[in-house]
Amino acid sequence: MQNFKALLERSVAPNVVLALLMAFPVAKAQTAPSQSGAQKEHKSAPAPKHDISGTWDPGDNGIGQLGARAVPEDGDPAHRLPYTPAGLEALKLNKPSNSVRAVLPAETNDPVVTCDPQGMPREDLYEMRTTQIIQMPEKIFVLYTFGKVWRVIWTDGRELPKDPEPRWFGYSVGKWVDDYTLVVQTAGLDERSWIDRAGRPHSDALHVEERFHRVDRDHLELIVTLDDPKMYTKSWTALDKLRFDLQPPNFDVREMLCSPSELAEYNKLIGTPASEKSKK
């Protein structure tokens, strides 16, 4: 218990800040000077071929507090998704802590809030921050800030496995469709994850397509399209050309890790209503 006592004695401000960082959109907090906050237009160079490697910063545009950025859960009818009856039923079971369907912080059943893995595609659609992409001859690694997780995309020509054991991050294969665009297919996803912060559901039939497009030397665009015939009557775009700016290679990414101990602390101090009606 000594560690916990020390935690209480220590100023809890940093821990609360971290919890709040996760709960609310945050202004650019990177300590390193960065052009991306201002989205300065500077002269770039032509895109290298077959190369999306680098340290890529989307600014605040990848946070996705209201859900998938292309279709936020904000009450706008244009952003309503084409649910099947099963999809609607599954949606009702998810109680997000943001968006128009939000519940109180201590009442949410958002798996990520209690530190379950984000999985795919949510790792792209929520708290998408500075992302490092490293290319090897047979595969591409994507290193995310949120959760410090890495993901592999196989580019050696293999096919997606048939009927695999589901993984939170599924199985991904990619190939170049032209000199500047990598298309990635992901399947075999664990259905316990949410698609996004707004609690859109998915089944094990979900298929994710990402398109990474190298616009020029300093810019990358990401499009994410989802196809899940069990939950949605047609495929839909979750992220429509999220833009990333290239950072220098010596950019050190801040640590963002979910910690159940910190969450318990946050709920004790802030999240749980005084009436304690929503004790989990």
Place this chain on the structure above:
Amino acid sequence: MRFLGPEILAAVLLFSPFACPQAAPPQSAAPNAQTTTPTRYAPVDYDGWGKPIKPSAATERAAPAPRHDISGTWDPGNGPDDGGQFLGAKTLPVDGKPGHEPPYTPLGLETYLQTKPSNGARMVAPTDTNDPEIICNPQGFPRENLFQLRTTQIVQTPVSVIILYEFDRIWRVIWTDGRELPKDPEPRWFGYSVGKWVDDYTLVVESSGMDDRAWLDHAGRPQSADLRVEERFHRVDHDHLEWTVLIDDPKMYTKPWLAMDKFPMKLQPADFDVREMICSPSDYTEYNQLVGSPASDPTKERK
């Protein structure tokens, strides 16, 4: 009737490491690989994609080590469970044998005795542990080396070495661009790491700024904010790497001690897909409901 003894003996010697029972490939009803429960994994003969792992012949000679290069997909050399370290740091497992405790200061020993690990000679029941990792707090560093060390991918860029761990799918960066460790930084679970080559085949890495809420290893050895860790990655030859971890924390230990001593890693082919191992509180809650909570515990709901 020829005496077949020598042939049989040779066959057994050559193939016995691979005579372990074939684990089911991931496509079948294998145990959920995402569970965090402290159970041992069966020897695996397939990678994460369901591809059979080619055993290497016992007589295979490795090519010479490349210079300034520790990149690759590395598996624990003495078997996939060799880095499990359920009893604590590899060199000092808590197994009741003498000489297996680090040199504690009084504060170190006091802190250690307050931990309630879920394995080893001091273990408690699964639901009584106060191991932060069990409820899926980040392992942090150096515990990420000292518990469930499995297939580890190392990537080199011109300015950094990046380690991609199997457990929790965590990546960690070591800066090799000549920068110094920050003075008095905000602590991070994984601290801050810088590295440099001390000869053609050895990378030495210094780390500091670690969070003292983490346990050093699975046995509950403590660490303070003053902890400094030195790792040595030594490329022995083309197919072999040795990983050494030195713990230096004057608040908790009277002198530095080795937690891993030339732990062997063996190169896998580049197309090796690493299995997914991620701590999930949902999995853990379900485990406790079904298995972990004592039947006598009235506070735990049982399905």
